[in-house]
Amino acid sequence: MHDELIAQAQAWLTEDPDPETRTELARLIDAQDHTELAARFSGTLQFGTAGLRGELGAGPMRMNRSVVIRAAAGLAAYLKKQGHQNGLVVIGYDARHKSHDFARDTAAVMTGAGLRAAVLPRPLPTPVLAFAIRHLGAVAGVEVTASHNPPRDNGYKVYLGDGSQIVPPADADIAAEITAVPSLTTVPRPTEGWDTLDDSVLDAYLARTDAVLSKGSPRTARTVYTAMHGVGKDVLLAAFARAGFPEPALVTEQADPDPDFPTVAFPNPEEPGAMDLAFATARRGETAPDLIIANDPDADRCAVAVRDGNGGGNGDGDGDGDGWRMLRGDEVGALLAAHLVRRGATGTFAESIVSSSLLGRIAEKAGLPHVETLTGFKWIARAEGLRYGYEEALGYCVDPDGVRDKDGITAALLITELASVLKEEGRTLPDLLDDLAVDHGLHATDQLSVRVEDLSLIAAAMRRLREQPPTELAGLPITRTEDLTRGTDSLPPTDGLRYTLDGARVIVRPSGTEPKLKCYLEVVIPVATPADLPAARAKATDVLESIKRDLSTAAGI
Numbered sequence: 001m002h003d004e005l006i007a008q009a010q011a012w013l014t015e016d017p018d019p020e021t022r023t024e025l026a027r028l029i030d031a032q033d034h035t036e037l038a039a040r041f042s043g044t045l046q047f048g049t050a051g052l053r054g055e056l057g058a059g060p061m062r063m064n065r066s067v068v069i070r071a072a073a074g075l076a077a078y079l080k081k082q083g084h085q086n087g088l089v090v091i092g093y094d095a096r097h098k099s100h101d102f103a104r105d106t107a108a109v110m111t112g113a114g115l116r117a118a119v120l121p122r123p124l125p126t127p128v129l130a131f132a133i134r135h136l137g138a139v140a141g142v143e144v145t146a147s148h149n150p151p152r153d154n155g156y157k158v159y160l161g162d163g164s165q166i167v168p169p170a171d172a173d174i175a176a177e178i179t180a181v182p183s184l185t186t187v188p189r190p191t192e193g194w195d196t197l198d199d200s201v202l203d204a205y206l207a208r209t210d211a212v213l214s215k216g217s218p219r220t221a222r223t224v225y226t227a228m229h230g231v232g233k234d235v236l237l238a239a240f241a242r243a244g245f246p247e248p249a250l251v252t253e254q255a256d257p258d259p260d261f262p263t264v265a266f267p268n269p270e271e272p273g274a275m276d277l278a279f280a281t282a283r284r285g286e287t288a289p290d291l292i293i294a295n296d297p298d299a300d301r302c303a304v305a306v307r308d309g310n311g312g313g314n315g316d317g318d319g320d321g322d323g324w325r326m327l328r329g330d331e332v333g334a335l336l337a338a339h340l341v342r343r344g345a346t347g348t349f350a351e352s353i354v355s356s357s358l359l360g361r362i363a364e365k366a367g368l369p370h371v372e373t374l375t376g377f378k379w380i381a382r383a384e385g386l387r388y389g390y391e392e393a394l395g396y397c398v399d400p401d402g403v404r405d406k407d408g409i410t411a412a413l414l415i416t417e418l419a420s421v422l423k424e425e426g427r428t429l430p431d432l433l434d435d436l437a438v439d440h441g442l443h444a445t446d447q448l449s450v451r452v453e454d455l456s457l458i459a460a461a462m463r464r465l466r467e468q469p470p471t472e473l474a475g476l477p478i479t480r481t482e483d484l485t486r487g488t489d490s491l492p493p494t495d496g497l498r499y500t501l502d503g504a505r506v507i508v509r510p511s512g513t514e515p516k517l518k519c520y521l522e523v524v525i526p527v528a529t530p531a532d533l534p535a536a537r538a539k540a541t542d543v544l545e546s547i548k549r550d551l552s553t554a555a556g557i
Contacts, residue, residue: 002034008041009059015184016058018065018101025058047071047175049167049378050513053146053155056097063146063154066184068102071156072109072142073187074178078170079140081177085114087139087161090197092120092129094145094231094298095257096154099123102144105189112188115139118195123231123257124202125299126157127407131205132197134163134404148228148268148296149514151261163404165378168492202235208402209239212410213417214343219244221290221419225412226251226278228267229258230297232408239409245416249287251278261297269294269303269326269394278305279324291419291429292324295408301394302408304332304415306429327429330356330445332415333390334436335429336398339418340388341366347387350380353491353498354507354520355392358436358443365439374494376512377406392445392520434530441524442533444540448519448548450557458510458517461555465497465508470554474546476501484509506547508555517557521547 009029016022028036040059045052045067052071054063079087089110093103103119110117118136120129126143133141141159149155158166158174166174181187223240225248227233233255240248253263254277261267264274278292282305292305308325327335337349337359349363352375363370368387373379380389381397381404389397395406398414415429422428437443452458469481482488484496496509507520523543525536 002032005034005037005041006032009037012041012059012066016064016066017069017184021058021064021066028058047074047171047178048512049165049171049376051155051157051166053149053153053513055152056154063098063102063156065098065101065105068144068156069105069109069184069187069189070178070181072106073113073181074174074176075140075142075158076110076113076115077177077180078174079115080113082139084139086116088116088118088136090118090120090129090132090136090138090141092126092132092141092143093123094126094143095123095259096144096146096297097151097259098154099144102154102156103142106142106144107194108189108191109187111193112190116194118197120201121197121199125232125235125295125407125409127300127403127405127409128202128205128235130159130163130403130405130407131208132201133159133161134402135201135204137161143298145298147298147300147513148266150266151259159405164381165376165405167378167382205402206235206238206242208399209410209413210242211402212399212414213243217417218420218424219417220246221416221423222246222287223248223416224251224278224282224287224289224292225249226254226275226281226292226294227256227299228264228269228274228294228297229254229256229261230267230295230299231257232295232297232299235299236293236295236409236412239413240416243413243417245413245420246287248293249281249289251281253277267297269296269301270329275303275305275326279322282324283322290423291416293412293416295412296394299408300406302332302396302411302415303327303394304429328445329390329392329394330358330443331433332394332411333392333396334358334362334443335418335432336390336396336411336414337362337388338432338436339414339421340398341368345387348383348385350383350386350389352376352380352391353496354509354518355390356443356445356522357505357524358440359390361440361443362436372490374491375509381405392447434533437527437533437536438530441526442536442540444523444525444537444544446521446544446548448521448551450517452515452517455515457557458515461517461557462495462497462508462510464556465554468554470499470550473499473501473506473550473554474504474543476504476543476547504543504547506551508551517555519548519551519555521551523547
């Protein structure tokens with residue numbers, strides 16, 4: 001067994017084009033580190049609807065140049081079989097370790113396969129790549145990013161010519177072509193022949209960002225902004241300057257790209273502690289900010305924090321920032337929807353099934369179509385007649401004709417416009433959340449998220465819930481249990497469970513991009529008048545906490 005493992009590693013070593021991973025792998029072979037070698041060679045990173053994502057390092061179970069070259073060769077073969085022999089593939093990348101190398105390798109493979117390749121001029125937000133695909137008439141796009149994953153990770157996200165991320169069966173077809181690549185020596189990789197784009201694509205994207213705002217709308221809200229050590233700063237500042245907003249005050253410690261993300265445990269605005277420096281900057285008060293805006297490292301997500309003066313919001317009472325609190329993605333999703341409705345938007349409002357049902361209430365009252373999709377913008381972006389889409393994980397699509405994906409730059413513009421409109425009226429974002437609660441009921445959401453080292457624990461929890469399903473949570477009877485692996489009338493199959501309770505809803509699913517089991521909770525409490533809000537929030541918090549406790553017990557986590 002050990003001999004076979006060493007032979008596998010040595011065969012990989014002979015093909016590896018990267019001196020760094022060659023040195024790393026040679027050291028493991030010389031040390032006869034069978035445990036680590038087994039971890040690297042126990043299979044291959046699976047190419048799915050999230051593309052590829054994993055830890056950097058040598059071997060087929062890690063992200064490295066060998067894996068990327070194979071992925072690019074498989075994608076090229078797939079595109080040619082689809083009739084795109086001379087099609088254009090546009091490639092973007094973030095500022096993580098190896099991102100530029102992976103982008104260059106992809107361009108070389110596409111060129112060697114007879115396709116045309118164009119690489120964005122420098123590390124830029126993922127939505128710029130999603131925009132560029134349609135703007136340039138490309139047949140596909142690749143973004144090298146691991147989004148908000150830890151520093152040791154990188155990833156490879158694939159879009160097709162409609163500007164949307166891949167969905168089945170394209171993912172399985174591409175995966176089959178990757179598997180069919182016999183050896184890296186069979187993959188031509190010229191050293192030139194592709195284009196490196198200039199700033200004209202970025203300029204076209206920025207010109208498009210103006211379209212998300214209303215002509216003549218107030219532009220007075222002041223913001224603190226953090227790029228979370230990612231690539232969002234320059235593009236967001238340019239977009240805000242074009243729009244005429246006050247220049248955001250930067251969280252200087254996190255403003256510039258740094259692949260080591262030194263100030264945060266995880267570069268994700270949702271993670272505890274990630275926003276501490278932003279809160280500190282806001283509290284210093286040089287600009288008396290009205291809100292805090294954060295992008296994740298590839299700037300496709302947008303987080304918002306507000307002053308926590310009146311306890312407004314959905315009832316969790318998170319005084320995270322000593323006078324500031326993070327809005328949940330569901331709250332921002334509802335605020336943007338309400339703003340678009342007020343502006344007279346028409347078209348479909350779409351969301352993932354794990355997002356708040358409040359969007360459906362807002363759309364229904366406005367007489368607009370509303371659809372629920374599986375989790376991920378690869379599904380949301382495909383909603384027919386899409387005008388606005390969001391998911392609770394801080395993703396918002398406010399300009400689907402320009403970017404058919406989540407976009408943290410245009411979302412930041414739109415929420416800042418809304419804050420400006422309310423500011424002119426002497427009101428705030430929490431005030432509007434209060435109005436929505438009175439109009440539609442308090443929709444309080446929360447999440448139970450369990451990160452694991454051993455992925456089998458997630459499978460075990462899902463199996464336990466299926467074999468011994470709970471009959472009630474927080475004393476509320478479960479009126480309907482759905483195993484989403486069977487699909488529904490409106491949804492294709494996915495690994496998840498949905499429980500409908502009297503006045504509540506729970507969805508349990510494994511994360512598609514991280515080693516996490518995620519449980520999405522929502523409680524809806526009728527509210528007759530604004531005076532009833534404090535009691536409703538207190539009740540919602542109690543019910544959500546009880547559901548979390550009971551669900552943890554039922555899942556054995």
